[in-house]
Amino acid sequence: MPAKTKSSTQKHAAVQTPQEEVSTREMILRRSLELINTKGMVDFRIDTLATSLGLSPGNITYHFSRKEDICVALWEQYLEEYGKVVRSLTTLLDIKQLYLLNRINIHLNYKYRGVVVFRSADLGAMRRDLEAGRVNEDEHFAISRRVMTLLGQNGYLEKSATKEIIEGTHIYHYIMMRWCINFAYQAYTPEEVEAKLDYLALMSLHALYPTLSQKGRDEFAEILSKVSADNLSGDRPVK
Amino acid sequence: MSTQVKTQQQQPQEADAVNPPKRRPGRPRKTDKPASTEPRGVKSEAARKTRLAAKRAGTSTRELIIASANEIINRTGVVDFRIETLASSLSLSPGNITYHFPKKEDIIAAIWEEYLAVLRDTTEEMITPLLDIKQLFLYFRTAAAKAISYVGVTTYYFGDMGALLRENEAFRRQIERGRELVFAGYDTLVENGYMKPIENPEIKELTFDSQMTMLRWWINHALTKYPEQDLPAVMDKYIALSLLQLVPYLTEAGKRQFASIVNLIK
Numbered sequence: 001m002p003a004k005t006k007s008s009t010q011k012h013a014a015v016q017t018p019q020e021e022v023s024t025r026e027m028i029l030r031r032s033l034e035l036i037n038t039k040g041m042v043d044f045r046i047d048t049l050a051t052s053l054g055l056s057p058g059n060i061t062y063h064f065s066r067k068e069d070i071c072v073a074l075w076e077q078y079l080e081e082y083g084k085v086v087r088s089l090t091t092l093l094d095i096k097q098l099y100l101l102n103r104i105n106i107h108l109n110y111k112y113r114g115v116v117v118f119r120s121a122d123l124g125a126m127r128r129d130l131e132a133g134r135v136n137e138d139e140h141f142a143i144s145r146r147v148m149t150l151l152g153q154n155g156y157l158e159k160s161a162t163k164e165i166i167e168g169t170h171i172y173h174y175i176m177m178r179w180c181i182n183f184a185y186q187a188y189t190p191e192e193v194e195a196k197l198d199y200l201a202l203m204s205l206h207a208l209y210p211t212l213s214q215k216g217r218d219e220f221a222e223i224l225s226k227v228s229a230d231n232l233s234g235d236r237p238v239k
Numbered sequence: 240m241s242t243q244v245k246t247q248q249q250q251p252q253e254a255d256a257v258n259p260p261k262r263r264p265g266r267p268r269k270t271d272k273p274a275s276t277e278p279r280g281v282k283s284e285a286a287r288k289t290r291l292a293a294k295r296a297g298t299s300t301r302e303l304i305i306a307s308a309n310e311i312i313n314r315t316g317v318v319d320f321r322i323e324t325l326a327s328s329l330s331l332s333p334g335n336i337t338y339h340f341p342k343k344e345d346i347i348a349a350i351w352e353e354y355l356a357v358l359r360d361t362t363e364e365m366i367t368p369l370l371d372i373k374q375l376f377l378y379f380r381t382a383a384a385k386a387i388s389y390v391g392v393t394t395y396y397f398g399d400m401g402a403l404l405r406e407n408e409a410f411r412r413q414i415e416r417g418r419e420l421v422f423a424g425y426d427t428l429v430e431n432g433y434m435k436p437i438e439n440p441e442i443k444e445l446t447f448d449s450q451m452t453m454l455r456w457w458i459n460h461a462l463t464k465y466p467e468q469d470l471p472a473v474m475d476k477y478i479a480l481s482l483l484q485l486v487p488y489l490t491e492a493g494k495r496q497f498a499s500i501v502n503l504i505k
Binding site: 036037038039040041042043113114117118119120121122123124125126127137162164165167168169171172174175176178179180182183185186187188189190202203206207209210211224228 | 313316319404462
């Protein structure tokens, strides 16, 4: 029996990636993401995962003792990729650049959708995350605040906007970047969501609209017209 | 020896039913003892009184189950919710519960239906021709307070891909209905002189979508920062945020009303 499991594992790995060695851990994560993206976190089961990979459940729990640990590992993968995106923030920031950052971010959210939509969807899981010290969003929240500073410096924010309004807009922008994918799964059919990603990037950018200066609104209007005319080239999502 | 250890372990569990003993984070196993250590069949006085009071008030067992389940889920979330825990908190047998609801998913669905009905009843008629910015705040706030009363179930329905996909059609209808109501609200605010019309239909749609996203998912963001008991305290801040989207269109009268709301953002 163990020999059989092993051979089917090797077969599976060989089919998936002919050249590169994929570790079992990596394989588990990839398949889990596929399953979570289609069925959600609550219905995701280690047994189903094991069967679909031709592994024994024990093989999985050797790497991840609970399904939540898989979710956390995927969430951390997502945050790492997201971190790479926001690191390309420079002092040259303008509205178009910010749109591009938001666009990369929403495509990333789409790739990890099952995990991203589930963020703080279960009180028990949330509490355990807190107990395990898995609070790692502060850095990104701080970066979202830096976006406001840079836009202000470069003349994209209305001079009359008060501190409260700027702080509020930053929180708004952050929430839109994180949860507009959830909105999409309620507002559109599941099949439509992929084609809506450019619009969703615009939606998170729109959170800033109340504080934009005329110069900022002009750039926003230009992006809006191109997105609604479906005129952005290469608009297929990153896989 | 082993019995001694067992009693020692059980005691803190009994004393600390609300805060279970510390252990490695993870979903509790099905074999974990329910909060009550009383043998099954011996009904606690408190639970019996609750049920008697409910009976006198004309509350059916079904309603009682839904209410208690909601209370438990608001503390534990849907993943850790167990029929056995619910049964022991009501001093009913698990079979009593499964007679009404065969699976825990059925209880969760019933709570969700109740939330939707309560939300409809409390908010449907709130947008009147008298609408101003403060009333709009109150309207959004009433809806948010209802979501807090059902926080365990709503965060699940708003955040699990399985639930989102299963309920997609119902959600699309809700958002459609929300758009009708909020667009009518914008029109009334314009008529009453608090707002200029949003001329560009695409920007009008974006404004609605942004407000909707904040009003539906503020709880999820709040839960990454605060424990769930603090939700009522931080709610006003997020509702005020949702109104930020209207700032570009407010008239002088609208801005005066918004000035007192903006203080809530701090």
